[in-house]
Structures are given as structure tokens and as C-alpha cells.
Amino acid sequence: MAEVTIRALRKTYGGLQVIHGLDLDIPDGAFVVLVGPSGCGKSTLLRMIAGLEEVTEGDLMIGPKRVNNLPPSERDIAMVFQNYALYPHKTVAANMGFALKMRGMDKDAIRQKVEHAAAILGLTPYLDRYPRALSGGQRQRVAMGRAIVRDPQVFLFDEPLSNLDAKLRVQMRTEIKELHQRLKTTTVYVTHDQIEAMTMADRIVVMQGGRIEQVGAPLELYDRPANTFVAAFIGSPSMNLLDGRIADGRVEVAGTTLPLPPGVPADEGREVVYGIRPEHLAEAGQGLVAKVAVVEPTGSETHVVLRLAGREITAVFRNRVAFGPGATITLAPDPSASHLFDKATGKRIQAAQ
Numbered sequence: 001m002a003e004v005t006i007r008a009l010r011k012t013y014g015g016l017q018v019i020h021g022l023d024l025d026i027p028d029g030a031f032v033v034l035v036g037p038s039g040c041g042k043s044t045l046l047r048m049i050a051g052l053e054e055v056t057e058g059d060l061m062i063g064p065k066r067v068n069n070l071p072p073s074e075r076d077i078a079m080v081f082q083n084y085a086l087y088p089h090k091t092v093a094a095n096m097g098f099a100l101k102m103r104g105m106d107k108d109a110i111r112q113k114v115e116h117a118a119a120i121l122g123l124t125p126y127l128d129r130y131p132r133a134l135s136g137g138q139r140q141r142v143a144m145g146r147a148i149v150r151d152p153q154v155f156l157f158d159e160p161l162s163n164l165d166a167k168l169r170v171q172m173r174t175e176i177k178e179l180h181q182r183l184k185t186t187t188v189y190v191t192h193d194q195i196e197a198m199t200m201a202d203r204i205v206v207m208q209g210g211r212i213e214q215v216g217a218p219l220e221l222y223d224r225p226a227n228t229f230v231a232a233f234i235g236s237p238s239m240n241l242l243d244g245r246i247a248d249g250r251v252e253v254a255g256t257t258l259p260l261p262p263g264v265p266a267d268e269g270r271e272v273v274y275g276i277r278p279e280h281l282a283e284a285g286q287g288l289v290a291k292v293a294v295v296e297p298t299g300s301e302t303h304v305v306l307r308l309a310g311r312e313i314t315a316v317f318r319n320r321v322a323f324g325p326g327a328t329i330t331l332a333p334d335p336s337a338s339h340l341f342d343k344a345t346g347k348r349i350q351a352a353q
Contacts, residue, residue, distance in 0.1 A: 011041075011048060033196070035196075049156060076153040078154075081158050082158055091128055114127070157189040199218075228341050237316065245270065261339060264351055275338065276337065278316040287332035288313075288331045289330050290313065295325065
């Protein structure tokens, strides 16, 4: 196991810069998830750590060693890809042990390592099968087993669950998390799915446009997003963001006034963005007056899409709702769970110390 240290890292393709001077510390034994929309640079960063993309500028350290110019085989990492990348003509056991065979390891030692990894992953009954005889989830376990037998310092996962159906994705993310808890190997995991990020990570790195927007524990990012991008990206359904203005110690939003979040300075006339998560809206006698557009019952919750002052917002109710499309309801935000961002910069307005 080892920490991964990134300093002033840049990646340029011709004249196009796609990674803009990143600084990031990944602690030894951590499970860190890189998340962001398509094209944000998360897979490029992962491939730079793996040695599959060259570093244009900056420093990339795995443990005490600077690895900028080392080939992947000398970085002591193991990577699990989106498409499994299994050899179709080799058995599960042969696929898992192939990298060790190429190293010249003794056959008995390879067998022991493969059998140990297979036991961890529940693959023992399938060691003599070929990939074509396995389900998608089993193939992904084989790919993980191939990484485990190498006993690397760092595991790298590049959207490993994106080819699986929804139910299997939930099962596999639990298995990957349990695997990390057992092995304690430093893990860097890339996904565009923020639910995966929230449920699996010790720390999340939110990226946009080749830059890091925020790094923190899942609930830290959820409860205190650093800017409107993180606020909108983390959480499903995403946070409602409404343009507003501070006046007379309150926030003018969508034709009404609401309390300021606790401790936020009342800067008269300041243009702001008011944020409230869907689950922090409740029916009330006073507040935001909105028209119901769609009601989506999910069983344990009811998601309601509404029109408010020309834009769409979402509310989540734990109880069953009596109203339907076309109804007009009044929603009161929970003041203690509201957020305020500067409209010009998008940055969170911090409470006064």
C-alpha cells in the first residue's frame, strides 16, 4: 500500500490543455473516487496515475517514488477496466494468473494466489470456466481477481460497473467496498455516477473542466458544497438553485422572502443563489408557491417536480401526497438546511466566524 501525491499536474494534447495544474493527496489505504461529468478529466487523471498517459508537467508520486517516467509495469499498480479485458480463450484461473505467469512466478505460487483471490471473490466454482460462460458480474469479479493476485500498492478502477444492469451495479459496488475494507489497499475509482461516489468513497474528488472543484468526505460535500457546481452535481435529485437577492436581512426568492442560512452575513443588495435540497422542502402555509407538474412515487418516497417562477424545482416527500399535476402548493424550506452562494462567482457564502 502507498499514498499517491499529485503536484501541479498538467496534461496537454497539442495546444489543448485538459488537466490544469492539479494538486491532490490520496492517503495510504484510502478509497478515493474521482467524479464529474463526461469530459471533466477524471479518466485522463486515472490513466496518468496508471502510466497510460504521459505527464506534461508536474509531479506524480506513488509512495516515495516519482513515477512520471516509469512504465505501468514498474509502478506497482493494478487497473480494472470498464470492459473487463479478459482473454476469451483462457480459463478464469488462467486469466487471473496471467500477469504472474508473465513475471515468471512459480506455478504453485500462482495457483495459491489465484485460489486465495477466488475465495475472496466467490469465484472458486468457476476457475475452470471460460469468460463466455460467465455473467457480467462474474466477469467483473475475474477482472478484480486478476488485480488482487498482483498484490499492488494501488488499485485503479475505471468506471468498472457501467456495463452492468442497475441491480447488479448495486451488488457489485457493495462487494468492491467490502473488498477494500478487507484488503486496505489504496484505491482510486473513477465514475460519472455520483450515487456510486457517495456510497463507496472515503473521500470524493469532484472535477469539472480538468480542475478540482472540491475534495472531501461524501457527507461533507453533500452538507457543505463549496460552490453551485458541487451543489448541483452531488445529490439525487440535485439541489434546487434559485436566483435571489439579500434585502432587509432576508433573501428575496421567486416572489417571496426567506430566512438567511444561519450565520450568513446580511449583505444588503447582494445578488445570490439560494440552494435547498428537495428533501428539505415541506408543505406549509407560507413560502414558495409552485405548481405541480409531475408526481413520481418511488415507494418509500414521492418525488414531485414543480414549476416555480419560470423554472423547475423538485421536492421529495417521505409520506404519500394527496395532490396531483396542476395543483398549486406552498413549500417552506428548512432554514437550517439552506445554502447561499454568490451569484457572480458561484462560491459558497460562509457563515460569519
